[in-house]
Amino acid sequence: MDLKATPSLGGAAAPAPLPDEELGHLDAYWRAANYLSVGQIYLLDNPLLREPLKPGHVKPRLLGHWGTSPGLNFIYVHLNRVIKAQDLDMIYVAGPGHGGPALVANTYLEGSYSEFYPDVTEDEAGLRRLFRQFSFPGGVGSHVTAETPGSIHEGGELGYALSHAFGAAFDNPELIVACVIGDGEAETGPLATAWHSNKFLNPARDGAVLPILHLNGYKIANPTLLARIDPRELDALLRGYGYAPRYVEGNDPAAMHRQMAVVLDEVIAEIRAIQAQARTQAATERPRWPMIVLRSPKGWTGPKEVDGKKTEGHFRSHQVPLAELHTNPDHLRQLESWLKSYRPDELFDENGRLRTELKALAPQGTRRMGANPHANGGLRLRGLKLPDCRAFAVAVPAPGAAQAESTRVMGQYLREVMRLNAEHRNFRVFGPDETASNRLGALFEVTGRAWMERTEPDDDHLAADGRVMEILSEHSCQGWLEGYLLTGRHGLFSCYEAFIHIVDSMFNQHAKWLKVSKAVPWRRPVASLNYLLTSHVWRQDHNGFSHQDPGFIDHVVNKKADVIRVYLPPDANTLLCVTECCLRSRDLVNVVVAGKQPQPQWLGMDAAIKHCTAGIGIWDWASNDDGDPDLVMACAGDAPTLETLAAVQILREHRPELKIRVVNVVDLMTLQPREEHPHGLSDRDFDTIFTTDKPILFAYHGYPWLVHRLTYRRTNHGNLHVRGYKEEGTTTTPFDMLVRNDMDRFHLVCDAIDRVPALGSRAASLRQAMRDRLIEHRAYITEHGEDPPDIRDWTWTA
């Protein structure tokens, strides 16, 4: 059998560390991967072309992306070579995830695919199935989805390859994450700043990321910037980012194989040298990590021209270079000769199985990138040792009889989580320069902020081995954390509430990943993605309107109920309970919203645990309804809870005959029907709490309509009146923020009066008193610039 590579191989004259025979095998393996990529896009049947290609063999709808696939295959084949030669622990992040056919092809060739999907056998029938299922109803997606072995990165929405790769490499000292970055993706903002992740990766402690910038020159219909700028600019840019780039450029396969082999050997050696130096000499200076720039034609080895138009090396290769195969016999012939150019008969034996001598090129067992356990992170997941949250409880002798900053208390808990898990190095806290601002500073008693740059004497807790990850890029924080979680570790992202919207789309993709991965039998559960949203809408004293936006909750609850949770703990002890619950959970996105300012505490620890376990409850100590209220006053969120209690206090003082039930909601999803969300209350329980016919006044942390959206099917929805943030804000006092949004105690009292007709004429004087209080407040803050003492210092006195 002839394993000489494609004809052009003969022409190369570069120095050849790669023996010709090995080169021939590599090229053959690459041809096999390319063949399988094209086959997936086009073929329904006749997978080995053992009969002449007929229209009936071709899929009726041609979907998928050829353009990037041969480059992805080329890289995979060469990575296999170094993995096998040096027994490397490596995973593959395919930024151009729409090159799904390439990753499916390679995991199939190495055998991991058939292990995960036994139906897709390594024979002609398996090949037929492999081809048919791609982008086919009931089959597999066209991207490197959660169904794809070896993937932690779907890559449909571009921008996150490099931050995912760094997240995977943190705390995995033996791992090398090869990260292919398409030159399209390289134009996105998140990717453009993710290069700076190298400033946070410690070669002594962490693994390595090998960025491979793949310049194939084109996007959907445009050239790419990085492929067209002066190569000297490109080189300066990459060096400016702190890398030492090496270039593999051309289109002649043999020459390219030789170049790539040499360069890969060099960069692996360099990575090993950097690591050895860091690990033996405890060097803390950031090294210039190597990277590769691979410049190869888009749609490499595909049709040179289609209908007289340049196709290989052009954006016309982006998706499906040949179309109308059922009606255009020329195209059908061209497809057949394209497929045959890979010489499938040389690659697959009579049963359709990859020939043994090629099979031998793939690594074995878990060294295969499709079977590397890092890419199925749940396999490696070790649960966190969690301290008992009772140990951090704020003493609350009576409701309101203590003050605390909720997130500061949480910080003490996180400090202990950090300490208890230090030896396993599987927990990090992420945030855009806000860990201290968000009052989680206790963490710095046990760890520092990861930092590999120069330090100065007055720096605050910068450390090469820090486990708090701070960069002023929400995208990088989110991407790092996702990569860290998907490789089997734990973390928390604390962020200003308004600016978490910066990663809305990243959250979307992660939530989608979780939904799909839960249905993939071999994917093991991973730790949940935990958000602490603080510096929230009601307390943006320094910043104002631009920093006021509670809409991330609305965004989150659009995703599948079985992957999302939203918690609004009203005080420190409930925040502790919720934090512990989130850190124990798996395969979820948990959103926790809690303030950082001093505020009254409501529940002692036992009560907090009970309340959080239920997720919602009647606060008897604040209620006087004896089981039959005139009015239900519900609240969710710390600011609304305080304000509701203040309103209740006024009502009870002035209208003691009014029977009020106070309901507090910690777990927002309890409001949804049980059929819609696993945490949803049954209608019976909901009706018991909210009644079926009494007015409900609900003070909610965010946009009020969300509560309507969650409850519109409930019996008593018609009596529900919700107050919340209605996009009125500026730089003003905390209480004035509530006033502007009609959620202050005085407005709530008026709302209550309006909803209890039984109060009759006795209501008028109270309403007038509330209006007077609002006018007095306005006058006071206009004069003094702060809220009056009776509001600042208000406490609950039952």
Add this chain to the structure above:
Amino acid sequence: MDLKATPSLGGAAAPAPLPDEELGHLDAYWRAANYLSVGQIYLLDNPLLREPLKPGHVKPRLLGHWGTSPGLNFIYVHLNRVIKAQDLDMIYVAGPGHGGPALVANTYLEGSYSEFYPDVTEDEAGLRRLFRQFSFPGGVGSHVTAETPGSIHEGGELGYALSHAFGAAFDNPELIVACVIGDGEAETGPLATAWHSNKFLNPARDGAVLPILHLNGYKIANPTLLARIDPRELDALLRGYGYAPRYVEGNDPAAMHRQMAVVLDEVIAEIRAIQAQARTQAATERPRWPMIVLRSPKGWTGPKEVDGKKTEGHFRSHQVPLAELHTNPDHLRQLESWLKSYRPDELFDENGRLRTELKALAPQGTRRMGANPHANGGLRLRGLKLPDCRAFAVAVPAPGAAQAESTRVMGQYLREVMRLNAEHRNFRVFGPDETASNRLGALFEVTGRAWMERTEPDDDHLAADGRVMEILSEHSCQGWLEGYLLTGRHGLFSCYEAFIHIVDSMFNQHAKWLKVSKAVPWRRPVASLNYLLTSHVWRQDHNGFSHQDPGFIDHVVNKKADVIRVYLPPDANTLLCVTECCLRSRDLVNVVVAGKQPQPQWLGMDAAIKHCTAGIGIWDWASNDDGDPDLVMACAGDAPTLETLAAVQILREHRPELKIRVVNVVDLMTLQPREEHPHGLSDRDFDTIFTTDKPILFAYHGYPWLVHRLTYRRTNHGNLHVRGYKEEGTTTTPFDMLVRNDMDRFHLVCDAIDRVPALGSRAASLRQAMRDRLIEHRAYITEHGEDPPDIRDWTWTA
């Protein structure tokens, strides 16, 4: 009067193109700006320190950001110098927008502030008011908000300074946009890629952007990356981005003034030379634009130490370096001596007015950056010449009797808009490499894609004077468009529906800007921000689940009703009407969702205009209810409309006795109560259309709960049943996408049956038939990989 600068001035020995006297004046002006910045943060009264500073003169709540302010002031003062010397047309984009005190101070000093706010007079009373209002209830925000003269960029959420600046510079050949980029902001993704905007700016046609990277070294609690990396790396990075950086570095004011003056003269000369060459020789190669790196201490000229801790040149200067002024007399004395270090008596005359010789340093009239009309873009807005959309109408002899791709038709309209306004150069179309994919390719008949890099023979419509802006960065597209609109021009952003979430937070900030600017009397209306969202959730055949997300609409409707609009035109002619309406509108964000695939057309142009004018309507031609329906079948969006009609057809064929009313919604906000949204239907009109008691089956483009949220107050809400996208997707056929989300015709028929009890036993057989059809469909697509012909080719036959 002594106008010698701060004492350290004497020490500088650099060559001095700046005469000492001018330097002294410049420094004095800078001191005045710094004084006013500190005063705004701290003082309630005693604005000129004409009596000893007492606690009562100090604000009770200290809010604001000092750290960046002296640098912003330094830059402003020096820009004033070159504006005045060379009569430049310049605006100032302050990336660190939280340095609001600096911009307010400077516009006050130059006089523009008092012109816009006559109450804030140029005397001691005005100073008192200026100080007091800052971050004070009822006063002005702490950021460079819409209330700040000269601002087009609030800068609260970091990342967008540079893309805004480029957007402002496009098509403004005489304008120079000075853009200050904080080193914190420089870490964000959107900013990191916005540097590449220079590849799209044509020096012959566009103005110039002068980036000023301000390295003050610190964020909130961390050093910044770009300030700490090796300066050679920084230089390589900036050169890699395509700029020629010049450095102004130090902390000695005199030396810094001299350096800055020299460098600014040089860069302005260089900009002029680049422009002259491009404009006389029609050079199309991208120049290496100059930029400035200003390295100065954070909190420059502020307290060196506070309580023994380093403060100037440290992150402790970020917000308020001195606190507890009411209780700490040492701090109060330190504040007084800090303020006095600027020597206010030398700066302001006995009335509190800036001394004449300093006043003379500011430019005059509209050359003042606070009064430049570009920064109040509505002043410069010229309405687009819009073609009559009738000229582009698709002929629709009868409903369903024509096929068209809606966005392709829209593309023809946009081509004419582009052509008609070519001479005024005030219209551009933005999109991340998707203009052709989204079938707006007709634009390329009259313009190209802006592109300043190398071209190759097979490139497609790349042109240095192109007006289609394509970069694979939704952030850059959005930022450019915002900058373009806020300086008085028009545009449209076309994007894949799912990926518009990438700019959720940018949309938030723009919507907030619009809300605030509408309340600023001197801000003139600007053109609306128009989104075309296509390649939508129902037609992601090539990509699958990661590309399926209709949630941007949900995100948008959280913002103030008077700035947002959402349109779901069901076919090409309605899309034309909506497009024309959006391009005429002002101060809005318009979201238009429309598909690009061939589909039946429902309305001729007259009917489309009528329908769009109402925004919602009963389609009589599809209804048989004679004013008294058994069932209302409503739809919004092109896919739901088609599917609803297909279901209606089945129902009418099999149960002709069932009286069905078909309602189509183009303008989603008609569903909201009129009290909530200006386009909302009155309850009476809503009830007339939807009835008060008949079942409503609503097929909606996006997440179904949004329709509930918009309608929960309507009389008939209890009878409303909504189908929509419920986060079920993959790579599959178009019809299977509907099936997976229960919104296909067969499910809709079953839903209808379930909701009309009058059908009684006659329902069972039809329900069974629908189930059979679903099973047949499943079998067909599993076999063939595409939808059966009777579904693909279905047309309405009334």
